[in-house]
Amino acid sequence: MDERLDGNVLAGMLGELFDFDATTAKGRCRHCGDEAVLAEAHVIAHDGEFVARCRKCDAELLVAMEHHDDVVVSFRGLRGLGIHPAY
C-alpha cells in the first residue's frame, strides 16, 4: 500500500549514506526554487521506495529506494542541500 508521508521518514535511509541528519538540511527545489528542510517534503512511500516532492510545486525532489541493505538515492530535483545550524 502507498503511504503519504513526509521527509521525516527518510531519516534512517539517508543516515546510511551521511553521518549527519539530512532531513534537517535545507534543500532548494530545482523547479520552483522553494527552500525547505527535507523533513517538510511530501513523500509517497511503498515497500522501500520513496518519492519526495516539493511541498509548494509538487515537483520531484528526490527518489530513494532501500531494499535489504541496498540504498540508492537520487537528488536530481534539488538544486542544493545545505546545513544551517539555526534550524
Next chain:
Amino acid sequence: MSWRLATVGAAMRLTDSARSIRLDVPGWPGNLAGQHLDLRLTAEDGYQAVRSYSIASAGPGESIELGVDRVPDGEVSPYLVDDVMTGDQLEVRGPLGGWFVWHEDDPSPVQLIGGGSGVVPLIAMARAHRAAGATSRFRMLVSARTPEDVLFAPELSALDATPGDRFALDVVYTRRGPEDWPFPIGRVDRAALERTTLPVSDSPAIFVCGPTGFVETVADHLVAIGHDPDRIKTERFGGA
C-alpha cells in the same frame, strides 16, 4: 547508522487498536523528544519489512517505548499490535530525525496537536517537559474518534490535573464524545482550533502529528488563523 538488536520488554494495550511496546536496545544512545526510529522485521525465509515509528519516551537509557496503532491492511503494525510478545526480537535503527523535536531549553510556549496515534511523539515531548521541570507552557490538543480511542489517556489526564498552568489538555472527538460533552462532535476545524489552542499572540512553537489529511487541514487552519508557518512543524505518520 546501523541496525541494533531490540528485545520486547513489555507490551501493553492502549486502545482497541493500539499498543505500547517497550523495547530494550543495548547501545541505544538515548533520544530527543519527538524523534522516531526505523523498525525492521525479518521473516524466517529472509523477507524483510521496514517501517518508521515515533518514540513515546525521551531522554537517556537503553529502554524505549513505542506507541503503535494498527493500520488495516498494514504489514508491520498488525504484527506489533496483535502478535509480538515479551522476549521477541527485532531490529531498530535510530534515533532518527532532528526536525520534529522539542528541546527542553526552548522557552517558547508550545502547542501540541495530535490526531490518532500522532499523539505518540507529542507525549514524548510532554514527558520530557515534565521531567525537565521546564516552566514553559504546554498545551495539547488531541483528536480522537471516541473517548476510548485516546492513546495514553490516563497519563494525559494526570498531566492535565497537575496544579498550575504548565500543561493543559483538550480533546476533540470526531465520532462520539463522553456523555454530556458540551462541544461539537466532528473533525478539528478552525473554530475548534480557536477554542482549544494557544493564541497567535503567544507565538507558540506548534507541533502537529497525525495522518496526512489531518496534518494538512490543521496546518492550513493554523496559518489562516494567523500563526507564522515557520513556527509550525509537522509530521505525517505511516507505519502500516
Next chain:
Amino acid sequence: MAVISRGFGGRARREAPDLPPGQYLTEDFPVLSAGPTPDVPTEEWQFAIRTESGQTLRWSWDEFHALPFEDVSTDIHCVTRWSKLGTSWRGVALDTLFADVETSEEWVMAHSYGGYTTNLALDDLLDGRAWVVTEFDGEPLDPEHGGPARLLVPHLYFWKSAKWVRGLTMQAEDDPGFWEQNGYHTHGDPWREERYWGQ
C-alpha cells in the same frame, strides 16, 4: 545477519524453487507507483506509437479493442523483491501494434498518463514478449494496478511494465526513464539481478 522476528510472516508467501535471485514469492499484487493514481476515463484514453519520422499510429479505446487480444499467463518479478507466479492478463501483443510501424531506431520510451516514463529496447518488446493489457484475472485492470491499460513486459523487472501507459516513442539512444534516471538499472533483467546502476 538480521535477527528473525518470531511469528513475523509478512505477506503471504510460499516456497518456490524457480525464482530469480533475491526474489520472494507473494500471493499479493505488487504495486509500484511514483505518485498519485491518474484517473483516465476510457472514452478519453488513447494509445499512440510515434517514430523518428513523425509517423504516429493512434488507437482509441474502441479501436484498440478491435485488435486481436491474447491471453497471457506469466510470472512477474518486482525489484522490491516480490515475485508472483502464474498471473493472468489479457491484451494486445506489441508485435500486433508494431505491425505497421516503420522505424530504424532500436530504443523505445514508454510514456504514461501521470508523466511516468520507462525506457526499453525494441528487441525486448517484440517476438511475443510484451503486451498492452487491459484485464487482470478476468477483470478490467484496476486503476491502482495501472488501468485502464498498462504495459506488460514480464521478462524484465516489473517497473518496466509501465502503468497507465499512453504511448511509445522511438528513440535513437537508450535515454533513461523515470526510475532509471533515479537509480534503477537501465535494462532490468531479474535473472541477472539488474536492479540498480552499476550492477
